Amino acid sequence: MKRLAIAGIFGIAALTASAVSYRGFFDIMGGVGTGGKTNVYAGSLKVTDIKAEYAFGLNTTHGCQIFPYLYAGVGVGAYSVLTGGKSYDSSYYYNPSDSYVDHTIAFYSINIPMYVDIRWDLDIRKKITPFVDLKIGYQIGVNIDESGGTGYSYNEGGYLDTYAKPENGVYFMPTIGARFRMGRKSGFNLGICYNPFVRKKIEAQYSYNTVGGGYDDMTVQEYDVRKVTDGAFMLSLSFDF
Amino acid sequence: MKKFYNMLATALAVVGFMSFMQSCSYDTEDVYLPAHEQGTVNFTVTNLSFGILDLEIYDADTFSEKVEPGYLKLNAVSKYDYSYQSKEYSFTKEFDVITGIGSEEDIASNPENYVMVDGKVWRTEKLSTGSLRKYFDIMVVYPGTILRIEYFPNEDEEGADFTLPGGESIRLTKSNSTYDYTIPVDMNIHAGDSYPIQAVSSYKHNNVTYDLTGYINVGGMSYGESLVYYKDHWWASWVFENLDKQ
Numbered sequence: 180m181k182r183l184a185i186a187g188i189f190g191i192a193a194l195t196a197s198a199v200s201y202r203g204f205f206d207i208m209g210g211v212g213t214g215g216k217t218n219v220y221a222g223s224l225k226v227t228d229i230k231a232e233y234a235f236g237l238n239t240t241h242g243c244q245i246f247p248y249l250y251a252g253v254g255v256g257a258y259s260v261l262t263g264g265k266s267y268d269s270s271y272y273y274n275p276s277d278s279y280v281d282h283t284i285a286f287y288s289i290n291i292p293m294y295v296d297i298r299w300d301l302d303i304r305k306k307i308t309p310f311v312d313l314k315i316g317y318q319i320g321v322n323i324d325e326s327g328g329t330g331y332s333y334n335e336g337g338y339l340d341t342y343a344k345p346e347n348g349v350y351f352m353p354t355i356g357a358r359f360r361m362g363r364k365s366g367f368n369l370g371i372c373y374n375p376f377v378r379k380k381i382e383a384q385y386s387y388n389t390v391g392g393g394y395d396d397m398t399v400q401e402y403d404v405r406k407v408t409d410g411a412f413m414l415s416l417s418f419d420f
Numbered sequence: 421m422k423k424f425y426n427m428l429a430t431a432l433a434v435v436g437f438m439s440f441m442q443s444c445s446y447d448t449e450d451v452y453l454p455a456h457e458q459g460t461v462n463f464t465v466t467n468l469s470f471g472i473l474d475l476e477i478y479d480a481d482t483f484s485e486k487v488e489p490g491y492l493k494l495n496a497v498s499k500y501d502y503s504y505q506s507k508e509y510s511f512t513k514e515f516d517v518i519t520g521i522g523s524e525e526d527i528a529s530n531p532e533n534y535v536m537v538d539g540k541v542w543r544t545e546k547l548s549t550g551s552l553r554k555y556f557d558i559m560v561v562y563p564g565t566i567l568r569i570e571y572f573p574n575e576d577e578e579g580a581d582f583t584l585p586g587g588e589s590i591r592l593t594k595s596n597s598t599y600d601y602t603i604p605v606d607m608n609i610h611a612g613d614s615y616p617i618q619a620v621s622s623y624k625h626n627n628v629t630y631d632l633t634g635y636i637n638v639g640g641m642s643y644g645e646s647l648v649y650y651k652d653h654w655w656a657s658w659v660f661e662n663l664d665k666q
Contacts, residue, residue, distance in 0.1 A: 221453035309425075339453075355432060385453050404451045 210413030224339035226330030234411035264330030288345035320345025337387030
């Protein structure tokens, strides 16, 4: 029995070795952010509807086509989810309840995922074949804009500014789609992917008057508002070779 | 092939379910930071003095060449003693004021007047309603600021005592806010006197009502940034001013 098992393992290894070949991918993605909204209030000041808006990025993956249908590789990428919010500025109005509403969008971070990729093509030898793909790994959020303003609010009571900061965490992104064979080993892939773990931290800076201070001498306080996990629903275009 | 499509359908269902569940958990969250600018502030000015230290008349355009008559440069000092939440504070400030007080002809020929405080020129408008301007300050405070209302009577009221009508509202407008003040009772104001007033008014800002304790001073020199129109002859201005806690 033991001999049979060993023979089997060597047999599979031999078969695998004969079928394994290098395969690489280059993906670009674009889509929309998903997730809840955050409304921040500070007295009469407010910034509302802070949420993920647009997402885009790219990945490059390199690995082995183990079987005609199974692929495994590792990769790295970069993507960003723009976060927006509604800003309210009462500075221009006689009536303090009136305000100019501005839609602010912040391009504040780039997330760098490093992942293992498992992909299943029905049959890559066919001209058109469907596939499923799963990328699992870890992502590092790099803050590229310290100001990262997702919204602001100004009135006589003071100023409220909200910011978004990226957070590190798990990277998990399944993709489904179809591959269009372009040559003997190359192809074009069209898919939809969903990244449910886009983590960020919302912070606020609240500047207000106090008795003993004027506009030139405001009290400024920083607040961690909340941590949010958004999603990114994207269309993926990729080239494999 | 069938197996693959089953797998594809399962993957789609998993992704769809995952995004659906995540969307369901994506409810809107309201986060309230401490509202520092709201609330009731009890502020009582116990003493206010204002003295003119120096008086010079300067050219209206250059503010550097002495002319006569024309504009006044006042080097003044103001002193406030006030209590806030059972603590006593005192504030003294010395500053220069350049303003357009002159003869009626001067003012008529120079409808644009300027006020300079601490080197910063603020334009004031329509100050030519009286050749001798009399005014009062209502010192009120909401967090962090002092509000002054300047009074400029019509020529026919020149030099006369006047009454602040009880129940009347004064609307103060600045470029970005409107405040309505209500005079609680009739108040007879005599030029040159000072009137400590308890609970001068309350005002509403962003649906929050502030009860105010203030002080009226008649005859003091004041300055302003913008003006307010009220019943053809009420003019007001307001400034922000730092108060140093001591």
